[in-house]
Amino acid sequence: MLMPAGSSDLYEKRKGVYPKAVDGFYRRLKWAIMAVTLAIYWVTPWLRWDRGPYAPDQAVLVDLAHRRFYMFAIEIWPHEFYYVAGLLIMAGIGLFLVTSAVGRAWCGYACPQTVWTDLYQHVERFTDGDRNAQIRLAKAPWSAAKIARRLAKWSIWLGIAFATGGAWIFYFADAPRLSHDFWAGSAAPVAYATVAVLTATTLLLGGFMREQVCIYMCPWPRIQTAMLDEKSLVVTYKDWRGEQRGSVKKAQAKPDLFGDCIDCNQCVAVCPTGIDIREGAQVGCITCALCIDACDKVMAQVGRPRGLIDYCTQEDAEAEKQGAAPRPVLKTLLRPRTLAYAAVWLSIGAAMLFALGARTRIDIAAQQDRNPIFVRLSDGAIRNAYMVKVRNMEARPRPVTVAVEGLPGAMLWTDAMPREQAAATVTATVPADSVAKLRLFIAAPAPGPQRQDFAFTVRATDREGGGDREPARFERP
Amino acid sequence: MADGQDKKIDAATGTELKGHEWDGIAELDTPLPRWWLWTFYATIIFAIGYVIAYPAIPMLHDYTRGMLGWSSRGALDKELAAREAEIAPLRRAIADTAITDLPGKPQLMQAAVEGGRAAFKVHCVQCHGSGAAGAKGYPNLNDDDWLWGGDLATIEKTITDGVRNPNHDATRVSMMPAFGRDQLLTSAQVNDVVAHVRVISRQDKASAASQRGTQVFADNCAVCHGPDGKGTRALGAPNLTDGIWLYGGDAETIHETVWNSRQGVMPRWDDKLDKATIRMLATYVHSLGGGEATPVDETADNEATARP
Ligand code: SF4
Ligand code: SF4
Numbered sequence: 077m078l079m080p081a082g083s084s085d086l087y088e089k090r091k092g093v094y095p096k097a098v099d100g101f102y103r104r105l106k107w108a109i110m111a112v113t114l115a116i117y118w119v120t121p122w123l124r125w126d127r128g129p130y131a132p133d134q135a136v137l138v139d140l141a142h143r144r145f146y147m148f149a150i151e152i153w154p155h156e157f158y159y160v161a162g163l164l165i166m167a168g169i170g171l172f173l174v175t176s177a178v179g180r181a182w183c184g185y186a187c188p189q190t191v192w193t194d195l196y197q198h199v200e201r202f203t204d205g206d207r208n209a210q211i212r213l214a215k216a217p218w219s220a221a222k223i224a225r226r227l228a229k230w231s232i233w234l235g236i237a238f239a240t241g242g243a244w245i246f247y248f249a250d251a252p253r254l255s256h257d258f259w260a261g262s263a264a265p266v267a268y269a270t271v272a273v274l275t276a277t278t279l280l281l282g283g284f285m286r287e288q289v290c291i292y293m294c295p296w297p298r299i300q301t302a303m304l305d306e307k308s309l310v311v312t313y314k315d316w317r318g319e320q321r322g323s324v325k326k327a328q329a330k331p332d333l334f335g336d337c338i339d340c341n342q343c344v345a346v347c348p349t350g351i352d353i354r355e356g357a358q359v360g361c362i363t364c365a366l367c368i369d370a371c372d373k374v375m376a377q378v379g380r381p382r383g384l385i386d387y388c389t390q391e392d393a394e395a396e397k398q399g400a401a402p403r404p405v406l407k408t409l410l411r412p413r414t415l416a417y418a419a420v421w422l423s424i425g426a427a428m429l430f431a432l433g434a435r436t437r438i439d440i441a442a443q444q445d446r447n448p449i450f451v452r453l454s455d456g457a458i459r460n461a462y463m464v465k466v467r468n469m470e471a472r473p474r475p476v477t478v479a480v481e482g483l484p485g486a487m488l489w490t491d492a493m494p495r496e497q498a499a500a501t502v503t504a505t506v507p508a509d510s511v512a513k514l515r516l517f518i519a520a521p522a523p524g525p526q527r528q529d530f531a532f533t534v535r536a537t538d539r540e541g542g543g544d545r546e547p548a549r550f551e552r553p
Numbered sequence: 554m555a556d557g558q559d560k561k562i563d564a565a566t567g568t569e570l571k572g573h574e575w576d577g578i579a580e581l582d583t584p585l586p587r588w589w590l591w592t593f594y595a596t597i598i599f600a601i602g603y604v605i606a607y608p609a610i611p612m613l614h615d616y617t618r619g620m621l622g623w624s625s626r627g628a629l630d631k632e633l634a635a636r637e638a639e640i641a642p643l644r645r646a647i648a649d650t651a652i653t654d655l656p657g658k659p660q661l662m663q664a665a666v667e668g669g670r671a672a673f674k675v676h677c678v679q680c681h682g683s684g685a686a687g688a689k690g691y692p693n694l695n696d697d698d699w700l701w702g703g704d705l706a707t708i709e710k711t712i713t714d715g716v717r718n719p720n721h722d723a724t725r726v727s728m729m730p731a732f733g734r735d736q737l738l739t740s741a742q743v744n745d746v747v748a749h750v751r752v753i754s755r756q757d758k759a760s761a762a763s764q765r766g767t768q769v770f771a772d773n774c775a776v777c778h779g780p781d782g783k784g785t786r787a788l789g790a791p792n793l794t795d796g797i798w799l800y801g802g803d804a805e806t807i808h809e810t811v812w813n814s815r816q817g818v819m820p821r822w823d824d825k826l827d828k829a830t831i832r833m834l835a836t837y838v839h840s841l842g843g844g845e846a847t848p849v850d851e852t853a854d855n856e857a858t859a860r861p
Contacts, residue, residue, distance in 0.1 A: 085584055086584055086585065087584055087585050087587045087589070087590050088584035088585070088586055088587060089587050090586060090588065285588075288586060288588065292586055292589070358566075445684075446684075447682075447683060447686065448682075448684045448685075448686035448693070448695055451695040451696050451842065451843075452696060452796055452797060453696055453697050453698075453796070453797075454696065454697050454698040454795035454796055454797050455795065456796040459695075459696075459842060461695075461842060491840055494845070494846055495697065517842050522796075
């Protein structure tokens with residue numbers, strides 16, 4: 077294929093990014109968020125929560141084998157998956173809210189890709205030194221010293237990656253037991269495979285892909301870009317204040333020609349994605365705000381006001397350009413769009429909490445046999461059969477009574493008893509935290525409508541009581 | 554395109570444009586990251602490895618088998634064999650437990666019922682239907698009416714030896730005469746006895762004919778069906794007073810039954826199925842809703858234990 081003269085290459089080599097260490101308000105905020113998120117990730121599976129003898133005592137547990145989801149006092153059954161769906165919807169709307177208010181704050185602070193990349197970059201500074209030393213080392217030919225440094229870095233990275241991949245599996249099984257089994261070599265193969273895959277991806281994405289994930293692989297920047305509007309806070313280089321760039325010396329000579337930016341390139345040096353924010357808002361900016369810290373420091377050194385690079389909405393940028401004073405952040409946060417998102421978010425949360433509080437922990441479902449639909453008995457009565465499932469969602473066995481409503485003359489019995497013992501109700505004990513399946517026969521007199529609607533009822537007969545009802549149908553020839 | 558004048562630069566991104574445009578939408582000439590290319594090469598290498606390792610290329614009469622020798626059919630066979638091996642002890646336990654002892658072992662009993670459900674779908678549905686609801690001449694196994702008996706051991710015996718299976722001594726046999734065809738009764742007598750049967754099954758009110766039929770019944774039918782028409786299970790003679798009819802309870806069908814007799818046949822299964830499968834089938838049929846308790850009767854006990 078012929079390439080037009082002067083055209084760029086089809087493929088571009090990754091440009092190394094060696095972000096410089098920086099200190100400041102946002103850097104400290106990032107430290108704090110990193111500490112909290114990593115702690116949540118690593119500690120959560122080890123928290124215990126007493127649920128009595130019949131249920132696991134792990135505070136947060138996704139029990140795939142038994143299809144249960146435990147989260148502290150809340151236990152979710154598969155048929156209650158709408159709570160999980162609700163949580164996902166809340167997470168989605170929460171991101172809308174955050175994005176419309178503070179732009180790509182998720183990307184800049186809380187995204188695992190960002191947090192782990194940040195962690196890996198600190199390791200890199202620890203083994204290789206800061207930006208300049210890193211650049212020098214990257215350019216240096218392979219030597220024993222370079223190999224030693226690389227090995228040191230990669231093994232720390234690998235250790236973190238393994239700890240990351242390893243912690244994941246503890247969310248899906250009893251953590252202490254699994255950890256014991258894991259080291260003893262007796263855990264399920266899928267556990268080892270999961271750890272291997274997640275270790276590899278953590279190492280690759282955090283150590284080597286980094287900003288490439290944000291720029292080329294992640295769909296989220298595109299979605300967020302679409303959700304930002306002119307009232308969202310984004311990291312902005314205030315070009316009307318900074319241009320024309322020039323050194324302090326030049327500015328002293330011709331004060332009215334030059335702006336505040338001294339062209340020291342610190343904002344570029346600290347940027348974890350290696351971009352120049354002074355070129356304007358761009359998809360490569362994850363709004364980590366480290367360039368704000370860097371620039372503020374420089375401004376302090378040269379005795380100019382902070383905030384040459386700062387969080388600023390597009391609308392305010394336009395206004396400030398015209399000479400208006402900067403608006404307080406709170407004013408930009410509280411606006412109809414963010415309030416609407418917040419209202420929706422809160423009402424879904426409140427509705428779910430209410431539903432959680434009001435949900436019954438016992439329920440009944442019935443499915444009529446379709447083949448055959450009805451059976452004529454020798455005394456002339458008609459029998460229908462049902463698979464009745466009584467769910468006991470409490471962590472203790474419960475005695476229940478199953479009865480029918482609206483089916484005159486109906487007699488019930490199960491496949492575990494002869495018809496002679498048929499009665500108006502059937503009793504059973506549902507084991508803790510499980511579903512009792514009853515194959516229930518109902519015989520009713522032959523005269524009657526061809527299809528008769530009635531209802532199954534279940535009532536817990538222990539002190540706490542509670543019950544449920546399920547419509548069903550009785551059919552005759 | 555080759556001369557630099559055609560080149561346009563997008564103002565917002567500073568990236569060169571490809572040069573084409575549709576309705577104002579132009580394409581940026583952004584280079585792909587190089588690692589993207591590597592992943593492409595990696596997929597090619599993976600594909601080559603896959604083709605070598607697994608069945609892949611169709612040939613004229615065959616296909617390349619791959620070095621690993623894997624096939625989906627082979628994988629299925631392996632899984633089935635593993636499953637067979639897994640349930641073998643269960644089958645053995647079922648075969649070794651007398652059917653009357655199964656209800657005392659709920660777990661084994663449940664396994665037997667489930668196994669029977671599967672076996673029924675293969676061997677029995679042709680006559681008794683997929684829901685075991687039967688058809689005209691083929692009994693409904695869901696109801697509580699049994700020709701030969703509905704307890705576990707009796708059902709097992711029926712399945713084992715069949716009913717009127719030719720050339721099999723142990724099979725269940727009984728012979729209803731063709732009263733009309735063989736001129737054992739006159740046409741009028743047949744009509745009378747039909748009327749009587751309609752009365753004892755509470756379908757018709759007593760009439761002159763039915764009264765005459767009472768005597769005909771006592772003389773010809775009671776020996777098998779019992780004096781009150783409630784049937785005799787040892788002979789497979791159905792209860793004529795209940796609501797269930799194998800061929801039909803209307804006057805015309807009863808007449809046809811009396812005139813030509815009925816000789817339903819069910820094959821023996823002990824020459825086709827192993828003991829465990831038959832036992833499982835019996836428990837399944839028993840579980841359908843009409844199963845009866847094992848009688849404390851001596852003879853039934855002997856029958857159950859007499860079988861090897
Ligand atoms: S431009 Fe600034 S805010 Fe954006 S990613 Fe780089 S350092 Fe972070
Ligand atoms: S850190 Fe501030 S002063 Fe230095 S180049 Fe960046 S914007 Fe200009």
